[in-house]
Amino acid sequence: MHLDPLSLRLFIAVIEEGTIAQAAQRCHIAASAVSKRLSELEDSLQTSLLERTNKGVAPTAAGIELLQLARSALNELEQVNVRMRDFASGLRDHVRVFANISAITQFLPREISTFLASYPQVQVHLEEKISAHVTQAVAENAADIGIIARGLYGQALEKFPYHSDELIVITPSQHPLSQRQQVTFAELLDYDFVGLHTGSAINMQLQKAASALERQIKLRMQVTSFDALCLMVEAGLGIGILPKAVARPYRATLGIHGLELKEPWAARELLICVRSYQALPRAARLLVDHLRQL
Known part of the structure; x- marks a missing residue:
């Protein structure tokens, strides 16, 4: 059996769904046909790709490697x-x-x-x-x-x-920090934050800095854009951290105040x-x- 796109797509679906039945439903194909394709794939490669249990399937070490190769190969085909x-x-x-x-x-x-x-x-x-x-x-x-x-x-x-860019702090215009021109990160941890979405580089840096201080961020809410962050800060829902150049137009039009963040990691x-x-x-x-x- 030669490797073909359908078999690779079915293999990826099985890994992502966790069961052959769910992968079959997702791909609109009979579960028995999916199982047959997987067996033929393992026979062709002469290695076990999946561990089958009562709860479903999980990739072996070879299966994990094939998963990455299959995704890359299908991406290449799509680009054709x-x-x-x-x-x-x-x-x-x-x-x-x-x-x-x-x-x-x-x-x-x-x-x-x-x-x-x-x-x-x-x-x-x-x-x-x-x-x-x-x-x-x-x-x-x-x-x-x-x-x-x-x-x-x-x-x-x-x-x-x-x-390069520089991270700064923004606060509502009536916030206790709104009269300050600069602040350390430790001083911010007493206040609620409006953060960006989980996994963003800025959020990861804030979590890392808080952990170094053995503190936690009071993350009141998370948003997916800088304009939403600035609007939430203006509404008094917390303080935020974002690049200085991004904050500039919002500071000119919204009721928010900007402070210098006195931390070496603020320069990115x-x-x-x-x-x-x-x-x-x-x-x-x-x-x-x-x-x-x-």
């Missing part, structure tokens, strides 16, 4: 369709960029605009993801280029300097990450070069 569609519609190149919210709100709109002015035949597909998901997508070839905050994400990627580095610069398609290399020059 995407890029051929681009040629059919007159587009000659397509670049997939995943970036964190800080890069998207501060830098990428202008920089992608100037890039496309020079290379109008290129289509740039941009998605906002947290940095950990960006690195995973780049590693699995779901994205050509990633923009992340410097950190440890467990992926072996090539990285290049991009931009953003990075460009790729699997291999030399292996990138020509358009993706041109975009990386463009972003590194700015």
Whole structure:
């Protein structure tokens, strides 16, 4: 049996759903057919991929390795369709960029605009993801280029300097800290926070800093965008931490106050990450070069 996309998709579905029955329902195929495909896959590879129990299935070590390879292979196949569609519609190149919210709100709109002015035949597909998901997508070839905050994400990627930014604190205009110009992180931990979504680089840094002080953050709520964070802070629901450049227009129009955060980690580095610069398609290399020059 040769490896084929259907068998790989069924294998991925079984791992993600945890049972053959649920995977069969998800893929609209009989459970017996799914089971037969999996057995043939194991026979073809001459290794056990799944451990079957009364509660369902779990991947073996070989199964975990195949899961990553299968996702990458299917992503590659999908890109064949995407890029051929681009040629059919007159587009000659397509670049997939995943970036964190800080890069998207501060830098990428202008920089992608100037890039496309020079290379109008290129289509740039941009998605906002947290940095950990960006690195995973780049590693699995779901994205050509990633923009992340410097950190440890467990992926072996090539990285290049991009931009730096500075985190500041924002408070409601009538908050006890609203008369201050600067503050340490320890002083903030007595107050309620409005945080970004779980897994974001900023939230992870705040949790790390609080743990170092043997304290906990009073996280009153979490939001998924900087504009929502600023509006919640203005409404008096807590204080927030976000990049200084992002906060600037909101400070001019909303009832919020900005303070300098006196911590070394408030100065951040953003990075460009790729699997291999030399292996990138020509358009993706041109975009990386463009972003590194700015």
